[in-house]
Amino acid sequence: xxNQKKPYVIGLDLGGTNSVFGIVDQNANVVATTSIxxxxxxxxxxxxxxxxxxxxxxxxxxxxxxxxxxxxxxxxNGNYYTGSIEFAPNLPWKGKIPLAQMFSERLGIPVRLTxxxxxxxxxxxxxxxxxxxxxxxxxxxxxxxxxxxVVNGQMVLGCDGMAGELGHVIVEHxxxxxxxxxxxxxxxxxxxxxxxxxxxxxxxxxDKPTLLRDIPLDQIESKDVAIAAGKGDEVAKEIFEETGxxxxxxxxxxxxxxxxxxxxFFGGLTKxxxxxxxxxxxxxxxxxxxxxxxxAKMLVSELDGAAAAVLGASALGWEVK
Amino acid sequence: xxNQKKPYVIGLDLGGTNSVFGIVDQNANVVATTSIxxxxxxxxxxxxxxxxxxxxxxxxxxxxxxxxxxxxxxxxNGNYYTGSIEFAPNLPWKGKIPLAQMFSERLGIPVRLTxxxxxxxxxxxxxxxxxxxxxxxxxxxxxxxxxxxVVNGQMVLGCDGMAGELGHVIVEHxxxxxxxxxxxxxxxxxxxxxxxxxxxxxxxxxDKPTLLRDIPLDQIESKDVAIAAGKGDEVAKEIFEETGxxxxxxxxxxxxxxxxxxxxFFGGLTKxxxxxxxxxxxxxxxxxxxxxxxxAKMLVSELDGAAAAVLGASALGWEVK
Numbered sequence: 001x002x003n004q005k006k007p008y009v010i011g012l013d014l015g016g017t018n019s020v021f022g023i024v025d026q027n028a029n030v031v032a033t034t035s036i037x038x039x040x041x042x043x044x045x046x047x048x049x050x051x052x053x054x055x056x057x058x059x060x061x062x063x064x065x066x067x068x069x070x071x072x073x074x075x076x077n078g079n080y081y082t083g084s085i086e087f088a089p090n091l092p093w094k095g096k097i098p099l100a101q102m103f104s105e106r107l108g109i110p111v112r113l114t115x116x117x118x119x120x121x122x123x124x125x126x127x128x129x130x131x132x133x134x135x136x137x138x139x140x141x142x143x144x145x146x147x148x149x150v151v152n153g154q155m156v157l158g159c160d161g162m163a164g165e166l167g168h169v170i171v172e173h174x175x176x177x178x179x180x181x182x183x184x185x186x187x188x189x190x191x192x193x194x195x196x197x198x199x200x201x202x203x204x205x206x207d208k209p210t211l212l213r214d215i216p217l218d219q220i221e222s223k224d225v226a227i228a229a230g231k232g233d234e235v236a237k238e239i240f241e242e243t244g245x246x247x248x249x250x251x252x253x254x255x256x257x258x259x260x261x262x263x264x265f266f267g268g269l270t271k272x273x274x275x276x277x278x279x280x281x282x283x284x285x286x287x288x289x290x291x292x293x294x295x296a297k298m299l300v301s302e303l304d305g306a307a308a309a310v311l312g313a314s315a316l317g318w319e320v321k
Numbered sequence: 322x323x324n325q326k327k328p329y330v331i332g333l334d335l336g337g338t339n340s341v342f343g344i345v346d347q348n349a350n351v352v353a354t355t356s357i358x359x360x361x362x363x364x365x366x367x368x369x370x371x372x373x374x375x376x377x378x379x380x381x382x383x384x385x386x387x388x389x390x391x392x393x394x395x396x397x398n399g400n401y402y403t404g405s406i407e408f409a410p411n412l413p414w415k416g417k418i419p420l421a422q423m424f425s426e427r428l429g430i431p432v433r434l435t436x437x438x439x440x441x442x443x444x445x446x447x448x449x450x451x452x453x454x455x456x457x458x459x460x461x462x463x464x465x466x467x468x469x470x471v472v473n474g475q476m477v478l479g480c481d482g483m484a485g486e487l488g489h490v491i492v493e494h495x496x497x498x499x500x501x502x503x504x505x506x507x508x509x510x511x512x513x514x515x516x517x518x519x520x521x522x523x524x525x526x527x528d529k530p531t532l533l534r535d536i537p538l539d540q541i542e543s544k545d546v547a548i549a550a551g552k553g554d555e556v557a558k559e560i561f562e563e564t565g566x567x568x569x570x571x572x573x574x575x576x577x578x579x580x581x582x583x584x585x586f587f588g589g590l591t592k593x594x595x596x597x598x599x600x601x602x603x604x605x606x607x608x609x610x611x612x613x614x615x616x617a618k619m620l621v622s623e624l625d626g627a628a629a630a631v632l633g634a635s636a637l638g639w640e641v642k
Contacts, residue, residue: 078614087612135480149578151472151479158472158580159456160616165577168610170570179611249491256486257470257578259479289489289501291398295481303623 006069008062010055010107011314013116014038014075014099016090019047021055021285022310023062026318028127030307040091042119048102057105071103071111072311072316074119074156081161083113084206089179090143112316116140116309118155118164120266120301121148122319123312129264136262136284138301139247141164141269144179145187145194151258167191192222192268198239199225210235226272240272244279251280252287254298266301270293273300327390329383331376331428334361334437335396337411340368342376344629347639349448353379363413372586392424392432393637395440395630402482404434406472410500411464424614426546433637437461437630438477439485441587441641442469442620449613449623452586454541457581459622460487460568462588465500466508472579488512493570510567513543515587519560520546521546530537531556547593561593565600572601573608576617587622587629592622 008031013020020037022030034054041047059065077088081099085091100113114122121138124130130138132155140146145167149156156163166181167187175184176197183247188194198219199212211228212235251263254257263284269276281298288296303311329352334341338593340359343351355583362368380386398409406412411481421434435443440457445451451459455474461467466488470477477484485508488508489501496505509515520533532549533541535555549557572584584605590597602619609617624632 120581135484151477154473156472156579159582160580160613161455163580163611165610165612169577169607180609182610219550253574254491254578256490257479257484257575259481259486261480261483266463287491287503289486289503291483291486292481 001204005318006067007059008067009069009314009317010059010071011310011317012071012073012075012089012313013119013309013313015072015116015309019051020310021051021058022067022307022314023058024314024317026310028311030310032061033310034058035167039092040241041137044097044099044102045092047092051103053104057132065108067108068107070109070312070317070320071107072119072319073099073103073113074098074116074313074316076116078113078114078115078118079161080114080118080155080157083111085113086127086162086241089296095246095288096103110320112319114155115146115148115162115315117146118148118157119312120146120308121150121264121310121312122210122315123303124264124301125150126265126315126318127311128308129299130262132262135258136260136264137166137251137258138264138266139251141191141265143191143269145191149258155313156258165255166250169250169253171246184245185312186250189279190243190250195225195243196220197241197270199236199304200241202235202239208235212236213280222269223271229272229275237275239274240277244276245283246285248280251284252289252292253300255288255292259292260296262297262299264299264301266303270300326639327388328391329388329642330635330638331380331392332371332631332633332636332638333392333394333396333411334440334630335394336437336630337397340372341636342372342379343628344379344389345632345635345638349486349632350601351631353382354631355379360413365420365423368413369420369427372424372589373427376568385544386429389428389430391430391638391641392428392433393425393432393440393634393640394420395634396420396434397437398483399436399439399495400482401433401435401439401478403478404432405451407483408435420592421429422494430547433640435476436467436469436485437633438467438628439469439478440632440633440637441467441629442471443586443636444629445464445585445587445622446471447639448632449629450620451583454582457583457585458487458575458579459585459587462491462512462586462590464512464514466512468612470579478581487571487575490574492570494568507567507571511564511571511590514565516543516546516560516590517541519563520557522558522596523556529556529621543590544592547596550593550596560597561596566592566604569601569604570608572605573610573613574616576605576609576613580613581617582616583620585620585622587624593622
């Protein structure tokens with residue numbers, strides 16, 4: 001019995017706005033949750049203290065810290081090797097933050113940390129659409145585009161722990177300005193913000209009729225495009241067609257790298273369903289090298305959006321021996 | 322003593338023109354070699370028979386087949402999982418050829434097979450510039466552009482054994498026609514034939530003075546460009562500058578995938594030295610995502626060209642337990 005794991009792990013989905021905790025059992029049931037605001041916590045020590053304070057009652061609820069095997073954290077720019085968040089543009093803390101160590105010292109349990117897209121991939125591998133897969137690529141379509149790459153059943157972390165930044169593959173020479181300081185990155189076209197940007201461009205540059213003209217130009221969001229497309233709006237459908245084409249062509253290049261069994265898409269944009277998935281599939285099969293045709297599945301995450309990130313982070317906790 | 326390996330492996334570098342065999346000891350000494358022509362062997366059974374016949378005296382030279390631990394083969398379109406050569410455009414045999422099995426049956430030893438660029442990467446990892454590295458990308462610059470990718474110390478083979486086709490990443494929408502049937506693949510610009518093509522384009526489209534005009538247009542080869550560049554020819558230097566830029570920018574995208582410790586370049590084009598390596602480095606550092614800047618080394622293979630492929634194939638033989 002001595003190697004038997006304690007029954008729960010803590011998963012933390014650390015986002016720019018909220019920090020969501022879940023206590024997760026070995027069957028992927030989130031048995032208790034709590035959360036605090038990330039935004040506004042300029043002092044990292046205060047942030048960790050407030051997290052621990054919020055966790056206390058939910059930890060008690062499952063029988064105390066001696067029932068907790070470990071903690072896993074998924075965070076933007078999280079580095080698995082160092083357990084630190086490194087230069088995350090959308091978090092309140094600058095530089096390198098040794099967050100895994102800080103939580104470990106306060107809670108007295110092992111803590112692992114990785115970037116949010118890697119955590120999503122681990123969650124998918126343990127609980128979702130990637131169960132049993134040894135080679136797949138997770139693409140997260142949110143405010144930005146993230147990725148978690150699994151090769152031979154292992155996360156691709158690279159020499160520095162920062163591998164898997166497919167949102168910043170340049171898909172268009174001298175293309176759209178990206179937040180990273182360069183131009184033409186995949187995420188400038190295929191993130192939620194990229195879709196909204198495409199919508200604004202089409203509305204400004206053409207006089208095609210569209211429901212989207214009813215919305216003030218600077219307030220159009222990707223979900224407005226999805227709603228309009230759902231009503232049969234031609235311009236909105238064209239926007240998803242174009243977004244899917246760029247994404248499918250990019251995935252064709254990624255296949256030349258790791259020939260994955262599947263691409264798994266996650267995040268708000270996937271709610272558009274076939275409107276986005278069909279163009280992805282078409283562009284992928286039309287573009288990919290012949291030896292890879294018909295091989296990779298194009299899947300949508302099987303994990304519920306809200307729980308997925310916490311489950312992914314918790315999967316990291318279960319990795320602790 | 323029962324787990325001690327026998328003292329030699331056979332390495333086979335199977336190319337479109339020649340098939341070169343080496344008997345290799347555990348210290349990477351090629352103690353005996355032989356070769357036969359690949360070209361002209363339309364019958365695969367006859368080919369294997371002729372190979373075995375050619376191998377007999379060199380096997381006897383080291384003490385007979387009981388001294389041979391295993392055989393490793395590096396071949397175009399070689400699939401590690403199946404041990405087959407699959408649809409290789411530049412070999413005399415069509416479809417899928419179970420070559421590992423065929424050699425194993427005739428020689429009575431285990432045989433492993435992989436594609437030639439993967440074999441080169443394994444050779445580099447075991448004997449060359451990648452010793453001790455867990456994450457690197459091998460780029461072979463020959464008639465085409467091949468690649469072997471190592472992640473977490475393991476070859477990236479993908480779901481089908483065919484991963485690592487970076488020569489067929491599309492770097493230019495609607496770019497140059499590629500032998501694979503698509504347009505704009507990296508190898509149409511950065512292979513030896515790509516360099517010659519760039520030379521012909523510049524000569525035809527401009528009236529810039531260059532030594533290359535002394536050569537009939539359809540006979541210009543990449544080595545002519547290297548010779549001219551070595552003499553200070555401005556057009557020849559511009560050709561390498563442009564080739565290196567495309568390669569460096571492509572590598573910047575590859576870094577977003579696996580964040581390798583190094584890119585290792587192999588093949589005839591690397592003989593141009595700094596003329597090609599300097600533009601690669603400049604373009605890479607200017608293009609790569611900020612978090613990856615200054616991390617990846619840009620190296621030239623440390624293995625002698627002729628021996629490298631055989632050594633790489635032999636490394637595969639040593640993998641046999």
